Amino acid sequence: MTPSQDAPGTGVLTSRYQRSVAAYWNQEKNPVNLRLGEVDGTYHHHYGIGQADWSVLDGPESSREERVVRELHRLECAQADLLADHLGDLGPGHRVLDAGCGRGGGSFVAHQRYGCRVDGISISESQVAFANEQARQRGVAQEVRFHFRNMLDTGFPAGSMSAIWNNESTMYVELALLFAEHARLLRRGGRYVTITGCYNDAYGLPSRAVSEINAHYICHVHPRSTYFKELAAHRLVPVGVVDLTAAAIPYWELRGRSALTTGIEDAFLEAYKGGSFQYLLIAADRV
Numbered sequence: 001m002t003p004s005q006d007a008p009g010t011g012v013l014t015s016r017y018q019r020s021v022a023a024y025w026n027q028e029k030n031p032v033n034l035r036l037g038e039v040d041g042t043y044h045h046h047y048g049i050g051q052a053d054w055s056v057l058d059g060p061e062s063s064r065e066e067r068v069v070r071e072l073h074r075l076e077c078a079q080a081d082l083l084a085d086h087l088g089d090l091g092p093g094h095r096v097l098d099a100g101c102g103r104g105g106g107s108f109v110a111h112q113r114y115g116c117r118v119d120g121i122s123i124s125e126s127q128v129a130f131a132n133e134q135a136r137q138r139g140v141a142q143e144v145r146f147h148f149r150n151m152l153d154t155g156f157p158a159g160s161m162s163a164i165w166n167n168e169s170t171m172y173v174e175l176a177l178l179f180a181e182h183a184r185l186l187r188r189g190g191r192y193v194t195i196t197g198c199y200n201d202a203y204g205l206p207s208r209a210v211s212e213i214n215a216h217y218i219c220h221v222h223p224r225s226t227y228f229k230e231l232a233a234h235r236l237v238p239v240g241v242v243d244l245t246a247a248a249i250p251y252w253e254l255r256g257r258s259a260l261t262t263g264i265e266d267a268f269l270e271a272y273k274g275g276s277f278q279y280l281l282i283a284a285d286r287v
């Protein structure tokens with residue numbers, strides 16, 4: 001009998017590296033993720049974009065943290081909305097994949113917006129359990145499902161997806177392997193979107209700040225060039241590229257002045273401002 005892919009551990013984690021990433025996300029309980037999610041029950045594990053309302057720092061000290069939490073959450077929701085804007089022409093008949101789904105926030109955003117069926121996958125079993133419980137509480141468990149699966153080898157049928165996205169999850173995998181699986185899963189004309197940090201080839205090799213980010217998250221930030229090389233090699237033709245680097249800075253500045261710091265704030269600010277790191281949205285069509 002072939003073990004089910006959803007059975008704990010069976011065949012999903014294929015390297016010691018992946019096991020270490022899974023262990024990181026299984027134990028992750030950073031207030032900067034959980035407190036922000038508690039604002040309205042949508043849990044994101046990505047950063048924010050757009051102008052910050054700095055007035056949240058003024059006013060009564062006793063409610064200052066609450067105001068900052070709400071503002072950081074507003075900025076991370078703006079990021080998720082921007083990604084959803086690029087997913088193309090979707091409706092209730094379509095099926096989409098949230099690759100590296102965290103606690104599921106982006107999957108719910110897409111389902112609410114388009115009514116599409118969403119499968120979210122993560123190599124963290126605790127995230128998958130959390131997200132499935134969220135789907136149950138929201139009454140959408142039939143349409144939004146989360147699975148303990150590897151995005152390099154998902155087990156979903158070829159051509160079954162109308163859209164796939166990676167929101168800050170490409171830096172955990174080799175892009176050649178990832179895009180090969182995405183090209184297999186996407187129907188012709190389907191849409192791929194990623195929002196990601198990448199290092200800037202025009203700066204050179206990764207700066208110290210980029211290396212700190214890699215060490216902090218146990219990840220591997222790719223150069224900008226590798227995205228376009230591997231998209232082109234896997235029948236994914238870019239249709240839009242948005243440089244979000246400047247738009248990402250207010251979030252990090254506000255977060256750095258909050259009580260929710262994780263210690264990586266200065267590295268992000270140095271990397272963005274010094275030009276060694278970029279925050280990009282890339283949308284591509286599967287041809």
Ligand code: SAH
Nearest residue numbers: 044045100101102122123150151167169172
């Ligand atoms: N996209 C989510 C979470 C980003 S955090 C959001 O925007 O909120 C990175 C996520 O990538 C985590 O959920 C982690 O478990 C997942 N991940 C890392 N490597 C993976 C892999 N090989 N397969 C599936 N998920 C993976």
